Amino acid sequence: xxxxxxxxxxxxxxxxxxxxxxxxxxxxxxxxxxxxxxxxxxxxxxxxxxxxxxxxxxxxxxxxxxxxxxxxxxxxxxxxxxxxxxxxxxxxxxxxxxxxxxxxxxxxxxxxxxxx
Numbered sequence: 001x002x003x004x005x006x007x008x009x010x011x012x013x014x015x016x017x018x019x020x021x022x023x024x025x026x027x028x029x030x031x032x033x034x035x036x037x038x039x040x041x042x043x044x045x046x047x048x049x050x051x052x053x054x055x056x057x058x059x060x061x062x063x064x065x066x067x068x069x070x071x072x073x074x075x076x077x078x079x080x081x082x083x084x085x086x087x088x089x090x091x092x093x094x095x096x097x098x099x100x101x102x103x104x105x106x107x108x109x110x111x112x113x114x115x116x
Contacts, residue, residue, distance in 0.1 A: 001026045001027070001105075002024050002025075002026045002027045002029075002032070002098055002104075002105040003024065003025045003026050003105075004022055004023070004024050004096050004097070004098060004105055004106065004107035005022070005023050005024075005025075005107055005108070006020060006021065006022050006094060006095065006096050006107040006108065006109060006110040007020070007021050007022075007023070007110060008020040008021050008110060009094060009110030009111045009112045010111075010112070010113070011113045011114075011115065012086055012112075012113070012114055012115070013114070013115050014086060014087055014088055014114055014115065014116050015085060015086065016086050016114070017082070017083060017084045017085075017086065018083045018086065018112060019080060019081065019082050019083070020036070020080065020081040020083065020094055020096075020110060020112075021078055021079070021080055022034070022036075022078065022079045022080075022081075022096030022107055023076075023077060023078045024077045024078070024098065025077070028074065028077060029072070029074060029077050029078075029079065029098060030053060030074040031053065031100070032053065032098040032099060032100060032105075033050060033051070033052060033053060033098070033099055033100070033103075034050065034051050034070075034072060034079045034096065034097070034098050035047060035048075035049060035050035035051070035096070035097045035098075035099075035103060036048050036049045036050075036070060036079075036081045036094060036095070036096055036097075037094070037095045037096075037097060038090075038092035038093065038094045038095065038112075039092055039093050039095070039109075040089075040091060040092040040093075041092075043092075045095070046061065047061060048060065048061045048063070048064050048068065048081075048094075049061065049064065049068055049070040049081060050070070051070045051071070051072050051079065055071065055072045055074075058070050063089075064083075064090075067083065067084050067085045067086075068081060068082065068083050068084070069081070069082040069084075070082075079096055081094070081096075083112070086112075086114045087114060088114045088115070088116045089114075090112060090114050091112060091113050091114050092111075092112060093109040093110065093111050093112075094109060094110050094111075094112050095107055095108075095109045
């Protein structure tokens with residue numbers, strides 16, 4: 001079992017930045033593909049970024065490309081999401097997920113609110 005805990009969310013003005021962290025316990029994260037998802041009120045959960053086991057490959061949704069950066073530190077069992085140039089439409093609960101084929105493990109989410 002892998003337990004994931006997100007942190008770093010909060011309230012920020014448009015144009016600001018936040019860095020989310022996702023720390024795992026139970027197993028090392030190095031064997032898992034990691035990703036960040038988000039869910040805004042009244043909307044479905046959407047994929048926003050993913051990273052390979054080694055960190056060599058990263059993937060982004062078009063809506064965040066060029067503004068968000070995913071990274072991982074396997075030694076710290078932590079994945080990060082650096083979010084810059086935040087917009088009100090980025091307001092959502094952000095979740096990290098881990099998996100081998102599908103995303104088997106999910107965190108509880110952290111709220112990000114961007115004010116205009």
